[in-house]
Amino acid sequence: GGDGKNDKWIIENISAHPEAEVTITNTDKSIIFSSVGYAVPFDGTFNGRPLPTGSYPFTIKLSTGEEKGTLNILRLKN
Numbered sequence: 001g002g003d004g005k006n007d008k009w010i011i012e013n014i015s016a017h018p019e020a021e022v023t024i025t026n027t028d029k030s031i032i033f034s035s036v037g038y039a040v041p042f043d044g045t046f047n048g049r050p051l052p053t054g055s056y057p058f059t060i061k062l063s064t065g066e067e068k069g070t071l072n073i074l075r076l077k078n
Contacts, residue, residue, distance in 0.1 A: 008041040009071060011060070021061040024071060032056065044073050 014020055015038075024033040024042060032046040044051055053075045060067040 008043050010041060011038060014038045014060075017062050019063055022058065023061075024056050024058045026051075026056060027054075029057075042071075050075070 011022070014022075018037050020036070020038055022033070022035045022038050022042070023031060026032050032051065033042045035042075051073055053073055056071045056073065058069055058071050
């Protein structure tokens with residue numbers, strides 16, 4: 001992160017679902033990102049600080065159902 005490449009989580013076709021609820025949690029289920037409509041993509045930070053390398057569970061709720069998965073954050077050393 002921070003190199004201008006893949007610094008934001010882009011969800012394809014999310015703009016077609018303005019009702020979409022996107023939630024990302026850390027491993028203890030604390031919410032680190034929540035958005036309705038996803039107008040501002042997740043940038044790998046929480047409270048202005050970069051999150052550490054790791055796997056973060058996410059849920060995307062749509063009117064047609066719910067998608068769950070894991071978002072991986074990688075921090076490359078320069």
